[in-house]
Amino acid sequence: MNTISRRQFLKLASSVGLGIAIAPLNLDAATTKNIDHLWKDANDAPMLFDVTEYGTLSVADYPEPKFRNDVYDINSDWQQSPSTLALAANSCIPLSWFAADLHREALEIKYQSAQDSLYALIGCPSAVIKIMSNARKNWGDSDCPEVVQAWLEKLNPTDFEDAVVAVKGWLDAEPNWSYECEYFDDCANGQSAALSFFRTIDHDSISGIEIEIVEGEHPGSTYYAAELVMDPDEANAIAIRDGVPLRFRRVS
Numbered sequence: 001m002n003t004i005s006r007r008q009f010l011k012l013a014s015s016v017g018l019g020i021a022i023a024p025l026n027l028d029a030a031t032t033k034n035i036d037h038l039w040k041d042a043n044d045a046p047m048l049f050d051v052t053e054y055g056t057l058s059v060a061d062y063p064e065p066k067f068r069n070d071v072y073d074i075n076s077d078w079q080q081s082p083s084t085l086a087l088a089a090n091s092c093i094p095l096s097w098f099a100a101d102l103h104r105e106a107l108e109i110k111y112q113s114a115q116d117s118l119y120a121l122i123g124c125p126s127a128v129i130k131i132m133s134n135a136r137k138n139w140g141d142s143d144c145p146e147v148v149q150a151w152l153e154k155l156n157p158t159d160f161e162d163a164v165v166a167v168k169g170w171l172d173a174e175p176n177w178s179y180e181c182e183y184f185d186d187c188a189n190g191q192s193a194a195l196s197f198f199r200t201i202d203h204d205s206i207s208g209i210e211i212e213i214v215e216g217e218h219p220g221s222t223y224y225a226a227e228l229v230m231d232p233d234e235a236n237a238i239a240i241r242d243g244v245p246l247r248f249r250r251v252s
Helices: 003-015 032-044 082-091 093-122 125-139 145-153 157-171 190-200 232-242
Strands: 047-051 057-059 211-215 224-228 246-250
Touching: 003 032, 003 190, 057 190, 057 224, 082 093, 082 145, 082 157, 093 125, 093 145, 093 157, 190 211, 190 224, 232 246
Parallel strands: 047 246
Antiparallel strands: 047 057, 211 224
16 A cells, blocks of 8 residues: 555544544644554554444444434524524434424413413404414424524524423434434444444445445435455455555454
């Protein structure tokens, strides 16, 4: 592998947080000597991937996520203003679902309050029902992203504060592992980190180590992974022979 390929490999390994401990160094500006030194260090402590019986790869000993904060990289300024909160919701689909739930709850509170006031004012149930039916239509549909987005952007200070508390609670809770997993960030867990790495790397730089990228086994599938499609021992032998800082171990 030439210096350019090594440089690209090390940059990728560093960017996805894998096992190579790279000193604070601008890899773009690093000299060939620097790159060679880092490459030697990388081969002394190569990246380790777990391989299941089906070939699915995961970064070994990768810290597994527990809460939504671990799996969604939401812009850190999301709680600065209604507009930044709206942008955050727009950038994260599961958060947009939660925002829609907040909008729905706010509408119900608003609806109940208005209905009670109308009953007290006019005392005619049929008239109140008709008025409130029209009002609900005018207040917008919580299932419409544009409606929810506009509502977030116009939150008053009190309602914005309440929304921030609610979103913090949502982020500090466990995700729904069944239907949120496909929206996790690229390096949310060991399997997705391995996928991100092998999806991006120049496979010519690891020629002989057979990796396949699986992006859904069938329509509707949420299985996305990098798979080793050869014997792990054989892959390790090739990596050692060619000086590629990758190793693979079987897991049950």
